[in-house]
Amino acid sequence: MKLRTITKILILKTFKHLLFWSVVLLFFTYFFSAGSSNFKDTLMFSVFLMPTTIATTYVSIYKLIPDYLITKRYVLFTLYSVYTLIISLYLIMVSIFFSLIYLSNFEFNQMNPITRNIILVTSSVYLVVILVSAFKLLQLNLKSNKKTAVLESKILETQLKLKEQELNYLKMQIHPHFLFNTLNTMYGSALKKADETPEMILKLSNLLDYLLYQVDKPSVSLEDEINHIEDYISLEKMRFNDTLRIDFTKKIESKSITVAPMLFIPFVENSFKHGTLQNGVLDINLSIIATNNLIDFKLSNSSLNHDNKTFGIGLENIKKRLNLLYPNRHTLQIANLKSKFTVSLKINLNSTLKDE
Numbered sequence: 001m002k003l004r005t006i007t008k009i010l011i012l013k014t015f016k017h018l019l020f021w022s023v024v025l026l027f028f029t030y031f032f033s034a035g036s037s038n039f040k041d042t043l044m045f046s047v048f049l050m051p052t053t054i055a056t057t058y059v060s061i062y063k064l065i066p067d068y069l070i071t072k073r074y075v076l077f078t079l080y081s082v083y084t085l086i087i088s089l090y091l092i093m094v095s096i097f098f099s100l101i102y103l104s105n106f107e108f109n110q111m112n113p114i115t116r117n118i119i120l121v122t123s124s125v126y127l128v129v130i131l132v133s134a135f136k137l138l139q140l141n142l143k144s145n146k147k148t149a150v151l152e153s154k155i156l157e158t159q160l161k162l163k164e165q166e167l168n169y170l171k172m173q174i175h176p177h178f179l180f181n182t183l184n185t186m187y188g189s190a191l192k193k194a195d196e197t198p199e200m201i202l203k204l205s206n207l208l209d210y211l212l213y214q215v216d217k218p219s220v221s222l223e224d225e226i227n228h229i230e231d232y233i234s235l236e237k238m239r240f241n242d243t244l245r246i247d248f249t250k251k252i253e254s255k256s257i258t259v260a261p262m263l264f265i266p267f268v269e270n271s272f273k274h275g276t277l278q279n280g281v282l283d284i285n286l287s288i289i290a291t292n293n294l295i296d297f298k299l300s301n302s303s304l305n306h307d308n309k310t311f312g313i314g315l316e317n318i319k320k321r322l323n324l325l326y327p328n329r330h331t332l333q334i335a336n337l338k339s340k341f342t343v344s345l346k347i348n349l350n351s352t353l354k355d356e
Helices: 002-032 039-069 074-103 118-191 197-213 222-243 265-274 313-325
Strands: 244-252 282-290 294-302 330-336 340-348
Touching: 002 039, 002 118, 039 074, 039 118, 074 118, 118 197, 118 222, 197 222, 222 244, 222 265, 222 282, 265 282, 265 294, 265 313, 265 340, 313 330
Parallel strands: 244 282
Antiparallel strands: 282 294, 294 340, 330 340
């Protein structure tokens, strides 16, 4: 089956070439017959000139251009082009002498007016060579652009798959870490046999529902993300009791605003895990203000820990997720001050966000 297909392609290609060179032969015959009534001699001269034209053209499009010009071997291209020019000029001169000797019986005045003009004969041959070579260059350029486009598409597809795998890996790290902290909170409450334990289980149920059915989506509504944060804060309030003072401010311009799931919770989680009680109280200030263009997330907590490396796995993963999900569209500033740990995150929902 493949052999039959190849045969058909070769036959079609041969037919196209024969058709093209037949047109060139007609052009030569018509052009060289100007000023002469001897059509037969003009046709004979054109036929004799054709092998030189064909050979020069094929050397150009099948050897010089693809092997030396396209591969940027300019020195060899120039050298072999000069060789081709010299040989073709010699063969053109042979054709003119053929016209003088064989067709005109050594009578110069009997020659076709154009065939005895070396410049016109040479120009007609090289006109064909130049036109065909230009078409070949265009063809190779289009083919190269197509290959480049296909290659870029494959590279982009591979990069997207790698990013997707990396995001899934980061999520797998975040979820067990988050659940571990939450279960620790419930375990402490169960040991105390606190009345709030059923409510904590309900809150955890909501969190698990979010983790199992929402977090694998590319984006969720910002309201759902905030509800998730509020459930988490409720669980922590039950654990900290009177030792927690939290101020949560939220202002959402539209319900249609979406964000990547589990984007803010690692920061909130980190504030409870690494925050330090001062005067017997852990102070946390959280603010989420969102418009259709920008999400402004701010978080601060009391802290005496001055080691910037103790951010935890959740916080490190969220930095990587931000770079993957919002490249050049976010600014993240983390500061571990004398008595306060602060996070400021801005996400531009439409275009690149410039550093302030």
